[in-house]
Amino acid sequence: GDSVTQMEGPVTLSEEAFLTINCTYTATGYPSLFWYVQYPGEGLQLLLKATKADDKGSNKGFEATYRKETTSFHLEKGSVQVSDSAVYFCALSSYNQGGKLIFGQGTELSVKP
Amino acid sequence: DAMVIQNPRYQVTQFGKPVTLSCSQTLNHNVMYWYQQKSSQAPKLLFHYYDKDFNNEADTPDNFQSRRPNTSFCFLDIRSPGLGDAAMYLCATSRPPGTGSPRLTDTQYFGPGTRLTVL
Numbered sequence: 001g002d003s004v005t006q007m008e009g010p011v012t013l014s015e016e017a018f019l020t021i022n023c024t025y026t027a028t029g030y031p032s033l034f035w036y037v038q039y040p041g042e043g044l045q046l047l048l049k050a051t052k053a054d055d056k057g058s059n060k061g062f063e064a065t066y067r068k069e070t071t072s073f074h075l076e077k078g079s080v081q082v083s084d085s086a087v088y089f090c091a092l093s094s095y096n097q098g099g100k101l102i103f104g105q106g107t108e109l110s111v112k113p
Numbered sequence: 114d115a116m117v118i119q120n121p122r123y124q125v126t127q128f129g130k131p132v133t134l135s136c137s138q139t140l141n142h143n144v145m146y147w148y149q150q151k152s153s154q155a156p157k158l159l160f161h162y163y164d165k166d167f168n169n170e171a172d173t174p175d176n177f178q179s180r181r182p183n184t185s186f187c188f189l190d191i192r193s194p195g196l197g198d199a200a201m202y203l204c205a206t207s208r209p210p211g212t213g214s215p216r217l218t219d220t221q222y223f224g225p226g227t228r229l230t231v232l
Binding site: 032049089105106108 | 154
């Protein structure tokens, strides 16, 4: 079945460092891909999405490109801030499962001043 | 602003005492979901409604029930909470794409969650 694999955390970076969180997927068809962010004690917020190959989603300095050839959707940010500390979830919308969201396991990011 | 609202944000109940969690939305979305999330693990889908059509996940315990009286509101009822039901409960909404399979869904928008503690 469809699945998402994320880079394991926790990831600890210094402020202004470059961030990459790897995400790869297995899916039949052409899923939509998402990154959600969860701040402590909060629900999930949509960070960005891409709906077809080569689309780039971007928001708040974060970017991810839908790469069908490598089945990847890696999250990047050029300069992280302490306020980016959160858990990041990669997800796909599964055509085979009626559009359900299939989540990766989540990656905890901690940014130190 | 259009949004997904969950009440209460924090709920404490006793072992075996029924509890109801509430979700409302101003997005006018057809589809509403309930997820359970433990310890920053990935959310686990319990069930969803497509309008009034209820869809239960195969592994959702019978202890969990849901009601959707209208488009805006959806409730999660836990009939006899156990210690293992302590978790964050997340509500989400989405609309289906305009054409194609009605079961395909668009982006899901989540509420802030209700943290359930079972004593």
